[in-house]
Amino acid sequence: SATILLVGAEGGPQQQLAEAMLCEKKDFNINIHLASSLPLPPERDHLRPRIDLIAFVIDIKSKYSLKSVQASLAYVDVRFFLGKVCFLVTGVGRVNNCSVEMNAIWKLGEDYCSPVIFCELELEGIRVATAQRLLRMLQICAGRVPGVSALYFSLL
Amino acid sequence: MDEVAVEYIRRTVLKIPRDEIMAVLQKWGFLSEAQLQTINFRQTKESISHSVAQLCEESSAGIKQAALLDIIYNHIYPNKRVWSVYHMNKTGKASFFSFSTQVTINFREYEDNAIWIRIAWGTPYTKPNQYKTSYVVYHSQTPYVFISASTLRSNLPLLCQAMVVASNYHNIREMELRSHCLNSLKDIVFKRYSQNFQTNYPLQERNVLTENEDLRINDENRSEKERIHRLNQECFGDGPQPKLDFAQYKLETMFKSDPKWDVLEKKEPFRCLVKFSSPHLLESLKSLAPAGLADAPLSPLLTCIPQKARNYFKIREKSSLHPGSFVSP
Numbered sequence: 001s002a003t004i005l006l007v008g009a010e011g012g013p014q015q016q017l018a019e020a021m022l023c024e025k026k027d028f029n030i031n032i033h034l035a036s037s038l039p040l041p042p043e044r045d046h047l048r049p050r051i052d053l054i055a056f057v058i059d060i061k062s063k064y065s066l067k068s069v070q071a072s073l074a075y076v077d078v079r080f081f082l083g084k085v086c087f088l089v090t091g092v093g094r095v096n097n098c099s100v101e102m103n104a105i106w107k108l109g110e111d112y113c114s115p116v117i118f119c120e121l122e123l124e125g126i127r128v129a130t131a132q133r134l135l136r137m138l139q140i141c142a143g144r145v146p147g148v149s150a151l152y153f154s155l156l
Numbered sequence: 157m158d159e160v161a162v163e164y165i166r167r168t169v170l171k172i173p174r175d176e177i178m179a180v181l182q183k184w185g186f187l188s189e190a191q192l193q194t195i196n197f198r199q200t201k202e203s204i205s206h207s208v209a210q211l212c213e214e215s216s217a218g219i220k221q222a223a224l225l226d227i228i229y230n231h232i233y234p235n236k237r238v239w240s241v242y243h244m245n246k247t248g249k250a251s252f253f254s255f256s257t258q259v260t261i262n263f264r265e266y267e268d269n270a271i272w273i274r275i276a277w278g279t280p281y282t283k284p285n286q287y288k289t290s291y292v293v294y295h296s297q298t299p300y301v302f303i304s305a306s307t308l309r310s311n312l313p314l315l316c317q318a319m320v321v322a323s324n325y326h327n328i329r330e331m332e333l334r335s336h337c338l339n340s341l342k343d344i345v346f347k348r349y350s351q352n353f354q355t356n357y358p359l360q361e362r363n364v365l366t367e368n369e370d371l372r373i374n375d376e377n378r379s380e381k382e383r384i385h386r387l388n389q390e391c392f393g394d395g396p397q398p399k400l401d402f403a404q405y406k407l408e409t410m411f412k413s414d415p416k417w418d419v420l421e422k423k424e425p426f427r428c429l430v431k432f433s434s435p436h437l438l439e440s441l442k443s444l445a446p447a448g449l450a451d452a453p454l455s456p457l458l459t460c461i462p463q464k465a466r467n468y469f470k471i472r473e474k475s476s477l478h479p480g481s482f483v484s485p
Contacts, residue, residue: 005376010448018373035376036448044376064449 001029002142003049008057009065013121020131038072052142060091060100083150085114090121113154161222166209186221223262234338237304241333244299244325260284332468340398350395384445384452391459397438403467405430
């Protein structure tokens, strides 16, 4: 089985994305953990399996969600940044409500050597497509695809 | 034929949403059912108002009927006005001053023991202007009065005097509580809203979440969310909150900074006004912590609003041994 951790501010699309991922057909068990920020509460440490992929959800309409993700990044073990971290940027459909600069997003991806995926998670079609991509990435990060390692993601 | 009254009626009708004009006119009861049937309610509101005015002219409507329609309109749509709450008591000596001015006064009593009083103000030298009105809502079993003064605040002392005399009290005091929603003001002072309570139910009960919960989705912050939910319940209670438009805090506190910066030469209080506005202030405060926008528990300055029955606060320095600020009564 494989575990993905979705980190994003409260009220975001994480829950729906998680449900979309569970609906997809797959040949391995997955666990999805949701958190609004890092560090994770220590009292649940013993219940948590090894995390294979961390996806940070940033809502481009909310400066607060970007700040929250930036603060959380400090708590991620450096080994995750070898392809086991990615950024999901949502809210891009509403150009008029953008509060976060594109430069800030690109810089984040560069600084942390991790892919940035733009997805309008409020739209069901894109949400399903993103769920499929995440599942594929999760498969690779969990080592279930022979010959392909997570290191490839840092080159994206 | 009273042209002023008829025009006033016409303008009152214009304020009513078109689909509700018939119901309001029926409640008014001045025009007969046969007369009401002759009005075409599919026209524009302007035309409907002229039809009504025509019928009122034929039936010789006067100021009294016009005032009654105005009371009924304001009783159905009280949220168009801003209401302040006043508290009457019997302490102290009753004092009077004499003042003469011309007014039109109309009363109407409603089922919930509420008396609606409409006052149109004039001056000692001119007739009352029907467009300059104040409203007073008084519940006879309580010491509370709800006043919507509108434009002429100079008449407020006279109005308060009149209330005190009429209701057999000695003093009247304005409470620091104001809102558009009259029913919510009543809920607050009559303590009709759901109050905070200490929950004695064990946390286990909260673990029974929605039936569709998938065990493969783990919320890392579940215990934090439950803590926030519990604190919110304790602060705000379970039911709907009274509807307030704003809360205003006037600060007269000293500016606290690093001593070596010495921002202000004279040690005077720093004056500052903070105003929170919202279509529904208390519900939005209640949802701040669950939305992750504020830490729970919220500051007691925000959560005490319904209990203290006020939305205007003055925060001053505590001038004795304990530094800090306190809220003045």
